[in-house]
Amino acid sequence: MKNILLLIFLLVVFFAKSSFALIEIDITRGNLNPLPVAVSPLYVESKSSEALKELEVGSEISKIIETNLLRSGLFNPLEKDSFVQKPDIAHLKPRFEDWKLIKAQALITGKINITDDKLRVEFRIWDVLAAKEIMALAFTTVPDNWRRIAHIITDKVYERLTGEEGYFDTRIIYIAEEGPKNRRIKKLAIMDQDGANTKYLTLGNELVLTPRFNPTNQMVTYMSYFRNLPRVYLLDIETGVQEVVGEFPGMTFAPRFSPDGKKIIMSFAKDGNSDIYTMNLETKIVEKITEHPAIDTSPSYSPNGKYICFNSDRSGYQQIYIMRSDGSNAKRITFGQGIYGTPVWSPRGDLIAFTKMYKGKFYIGVMRTDGSGERLLTENYYQEAPSWSPNGRVLIFYRETKSGSQGEGFSATLWSIDLTGYNERLIETLTDASDPSWSSLLLK
Amino acid sequence: MNKSIFLSVIFHIIIISLTAISFPYMIRKPIDLPPIISIELIQISDITNIPYAPKAKKILEKIKKEKELEKIKKEKERVVSEQAPPKVVKKEKPDAIPLPKDAKKKKKIKTKKQNPKKIKSEIKQASEFEKKELFDPDQIAALIDKSKVEKAETMRKSDKPTQSQDKNFVTSALTLSEEDALKAQIFGCWSIPLGLPYNEKLLVRIKLKLKSDGTVIKSEILDHVRMNTPGQGFYKVLAESALRAIRLCQPLRVPTTGYDRWKDLQLNFDANEMLKG
Numbered sequence: 001m002k003n004i005l006l007l008i009f010l011l012v013v014f015f016a017k018s019s020f021a022l023i024e025i026d027i028t029r030g031n032l033n034p035l036p037v038a039v040s041p042l043y044v045e046s047k048s049s050e051a052l053k054e055l056e057v058g059s060e061i062s063k064i065i066e067t068n069l070l071r072s073g074l075f076n077p078l079e080k081d082s083f084v085q086k087p088d089i090a091h092l093k094p095r096f097e098d099w100k101l102i103k104a105q106a107l108i109t110g111k112i113n114i115t116d117d118k119l120r121v122e123f124r125i126w127d128v129l130a131a132k133e134i135m136a137l138a139f140t141t142v143p144d145n146w147r148r149i150a151h152i153i154t155d156k157v158y159e160r161l162t163g164e165e166g167y168f169d170t171r172i173i174y175i176a177e178e179g180p181k182n183r184r185i186k187k188l189a190i191m192d193q194d195g196a197n198t199k200y201l202t203l204g205n206e207l208v209l210t211p212r213f214n215p216t217n218q219m220v221t222y223m224s225y226f227r228n229l230p231r232v233y234l235l236d237i238e239t240g241v242q243e244v245v246g247e248f249p250g251m252t253f254a255p256r257f258s259p260d261g262k263k264i265i266m267s268f269a270k271d272g273n274s275d276i277y278t279m280n281l282e283t284k285i286v287e288k289i290t291e292h293p294a295i296d297t298s299p300s301y302s303p304n305g306k307y308i309c310f311n312s313d314r315s316g317y318q319q320i321y322i323m324r325s326d327g328s329n330a331k332r333i334t335f336g337q338g339i340y341g342t343p344v345w346s347p348r349g350d351l352i353a354f355t356k357m358y359k360g361k362f363y364i365g366v367m368r369t370d371g372s373g374e375r376l377l378t379e380n381y382y383q384e385a386p387s388w389s390p391n392g393r394v395l396i397f398y399r400e401t402k403s404g405s406q407g408e409g410f411s412a413t414l415w416s417i418d419l420t421g422y423n424e425r426l427i428e429t430l431t432d433a434s435d436p437s438w439s440s441l442l443l444k
Numbered sequence: 445m446n447k448s449i450f451l452s453v454i455f456h457i458i459i460i461s462l463t464a465i466s467f468p469y470m471i472r473k474p475i476d477l478p479p480i481i482s483i484e485l486i487q488i489s490d491i492t493n494i495p496y497a498p499k500a501k502k503i504l505e506k507i508k509k510e511k512e513l514e515k516i517k518k519e520k521e522r523v524v525s526e527q528a529p530p531k532v533v534k535k536e537k538p539d540a541i542p543l544p545k546d547a548k549k550k551k552k553i554k555t556k557k558q559n560p561k562k563i564k565s566e567i568k569q570a571s572e573f574e575k576k577e578l579f580d581p582d583q584i585a586a587l588i589d590k591s592k593v594e595k596a597e598t599m600r601k602s603d604k605p606t607q608s609q610d611k612n613f614v615t616s617a618l619t620l621s622e623e624d625a626l627k628a629q630i631f632g633c634w635s636i637p638l639g640l641p642y643n644e645k646l647l648v649r650i651k652l653k654l655k656s657d658g659t660v661i662k663s664e665i666l667d668h669v670r671m672n673t674p675g676q677g678f679y680k681v682l683a684e685s686a687l688r689a690i691r692l693c694q695p696l697r698v699p700t701t702g703y704d705r706w707k708d709l710q711l712n713f714d715a716n717e718m719l720k721g
Contacts, residue, residue, distance in 0.1 A: 022651075023618055024710040025626060028717045030634030030689065074638050105635070105688060127684070129691040134684075163681030164639025350643065393639065420638070 032420075034076035035161060036103050038128075039066050041080070042110035042121065043087040057146050058087070058112055061121070064150035065108065065157070068168045068194065071416075072158065072394075073423030078104055091124065096131040104128050106161060110153070119143040123153050125160055135160050147196060152443055167389035168193060171439045172396065173211045173220055174414060176200065177432040181407025188222060190237065193438070195428045201235060213439045214257045220437075221245070221255045221264055232266065234281070246279065246286075253297050259305045265289070267297040267310075276310055276327075289327040301325065302345045302369070309333075309343040309352055309369075320354060322369065333371030342385055345369075347440070348392030351419075355384040355397075364397050366419065377421040390440040394418045396427065398434040618706060622699045629697045634689035636715050637681050644678070646715040648686045656703045658695035663687060666710075686713040 042058035062080075069075035083090075084098040091109040099107050110123035122138035137156060139149050148169060155166030176189035176198075188201040188208045202208055202224070211222035220235045230252040232245040245255075248268045255266035258278070265278045276289040276299045290296045294314035301308055309322045315332060320343045323330035334340045338358030345352055349369075356363040356376065362383045365376040383399040396416045403410030412434045414427040427436075618626075640646055653662040665671065665687075671680045690696075690711070698706055 022708055022710050023706055024712055025618075025623055027627065027630050027634060027686075027689075027711055027713045029631045030636040030685075030713075030715070030718060031632060032638065032718070033635060035635050105692070127688070129688050130684075158639075161681065162637045162639030163678035164637075348641075391639075 036076045037106045038078045038104035040087045040090045040109045042112050045113040061150040065154050068154040099128045121149045165391040167391050169442050172436050174433045174436040181410045210254045212256045212437045214261045216261045258301050265299045300344045303349045346392040353386040377417050387438045396436045625697045633693040637685050640678050642719040648683045648713040650711045652709045658698040
């Protein structure tokens with residue numbers, strides 16, 4: 001006992017003394033400027049096929065990486081004109097002084113070769129200031145898949161330099177819209193996260209609504225009207241096989257997968273009262289989660305599956321509530337002015353994104369899961385349906401413009417914004433687009 | 445019994461740690477000048493109530509009068525002497541400059557208050573303030589018993605200021621403007637990785653060895669273990685960003701003089717404030 005006390009005393013004295021000996025300076029601020037990065041064109045080895053060379057895959061891949069990094073808002077890819085070193089030599093051993101000169105802090109180099117119709121891409125990330133390599137990986141795939149390789153490389157670069165999982169090797173499913181406003185043709189469409197490789201999954205004969213990705217990526221659930229009755233569908237993207245999950249009465253809304261992908265959760269009106277239900281996809285058993293005379297809609301699971309956030313007007317206005325996944329302990333979390341809707345739980349679990357309507361304007365915002373720390377990221381005439389990127393850093397949503405009485409001037413577009421609220425970007429689509437849903441990473 | 449010992453030990457530790465923590469801040473203010481310390485000691489004697497020899501009473505009254513006169517003199521001196529050392533003021537942070545003046549005023553008021561007390565009570569003999577001034581041969585007789593104690597106390601007193609002066613020297617090794625110059629430089633170089641989880645502790649401490657021109661000879665991350673802890677991958681990214689900032693900033697904007705003071709430097713990079721804000 002005495003010894004311990006003596007030790008404590010000595011420690012106190014020692015630390016008190018030693019803290020004076022060394023000068024300490026607290027650095028509590030830095031800049032949030034995008035990190036200057038040099039993406040050297042990937043060097044194509046001469047063994048590679050002529051066709052691939054014509055395509056200039058090397059520089060194409062580096063361009064895609066640059067665009068991805070630029071769009072993230074966290075990186076500043078430098079002009080290629082300023083690069084001094086040739087791609088092949090830079091990939092072997094960069095002259096860091098040259099890259100330092102153009103103010104690059106990170107350098108990405110790579111090499112491509114093709115053997116037996118297989119594309120092999122290797123890349124390295126170099127810390128220019130530390131003058132060392134910090135990552136090196138190689139991927140092999142079929143040559144047609146080169147775009148995905150570019151996205152995967154971007155993910156690795158992003159992860160290595162920001163400390164956070166990337167979101168570039170992902171896809172977005174959305175509703176492609178064409179034609180005048182009163183006779184819209186709506187098709188289910190899927191594309192890469194950067195807008196390339198668009199494919200249509202339905203023909204547009206029926207109205208389709210609210211597609212949502214399964215966390216495992218293979219499946220999409222969406223709603224479609226068949227003979228004016230809402231149906232919930234499952235669609236396997238890889239095989240194209242569609243399956244009707246069930247026909248539900250009256251107004252059915254926004255089916256969504258549970259985090260394990262085994263259930264879907266949705267709301268529908270039974271006997272004139274809208275409540276939240278889950279359906280087990282294996283057993284097809286439907287379970288009622290909420291039991292309240294108010295209108296409960298838009299359910300979304302927390303990533304651990306323990307909680308559900310949803311909309312309810314039980315306080316008189318539409319507000320956001322959370323409850324346990326069995327429906328108990330429902331608690332209102334929004335108390336601000338205006339109406340709140342479409343709550344979506346972040347894949348990181350720390351935030352809930354929502355749409356807010358206030359004084360005739362629409363806002364996309366985020367708040368903590370207890371409703372505190374509300375931040376409105378963007379304001380517009382009409383926008384809604386946020387969907388999270390798999391790393392929980394970016395939101396995708398859609399906007400509609402004001403139209404005349406005949407529907408002229410109407411447009412629907414997809415937009416992304418990150419949590420800082422500064423990096424807002426239009427995502428280009430072939431047609432008008434609405435109701436996007438972001439997949440998780442394809443390569444994990 | 446055990447409990448009370450335990451409590452006493454805990455209180456001692458608390459008091460020791462409190463003084464250890466708070467001392468450097470106190471030292472920065474030039475309040476702790478020797479004359480002021482002696483004033484505080486008068487109050488202690490008021491409480492202790494030590495008996496005195498009747499013969500000494502008359503002597504003491506004399507002394508009191510003399511003392512009062514001396515005090516007035518001393519006060520005058522004090523004002524001069526306190527204003528005199530400009531070096532200490534120079535070392536002060538700019539914000540803290542108005543403080544010493546205020547503090548001096550307060551102290552002066554205290555000394556005035558003490559005068560009436562002295563007249564009322566006859567206990568003054570034991571006061572250490574008096575003791576200091578009782579250097580006449582006659583007075584020594586009355587105070588023989590306490591001379592040893594006094595010596596010991598004066599020893600302690602003389603110890604304290606020297607210690608504090610040492611500390612003062614070390615803590616004020618970089619002036620605020622020197623520190624600000626360095627901070628401003630590194631603020632500009634540090635690109636904070638935005639993907640960091642903001643509910644984690646994001647502090648990277650880096651110890652530097654510098655050349656006299658501000659270039660870095662050696663940099664060492666103090667929480668090295670955390671870099672390779674599973675689930676703390678972001679920490680490595682954060683640490684690397686801090687190292688990049690130091691390399692980018694080289695040579696650091698260090699003071700032109702006093703290389704010995706800052707040849708070893710510790711930078712604490714804390715991203716929490718930025719990311720939460």
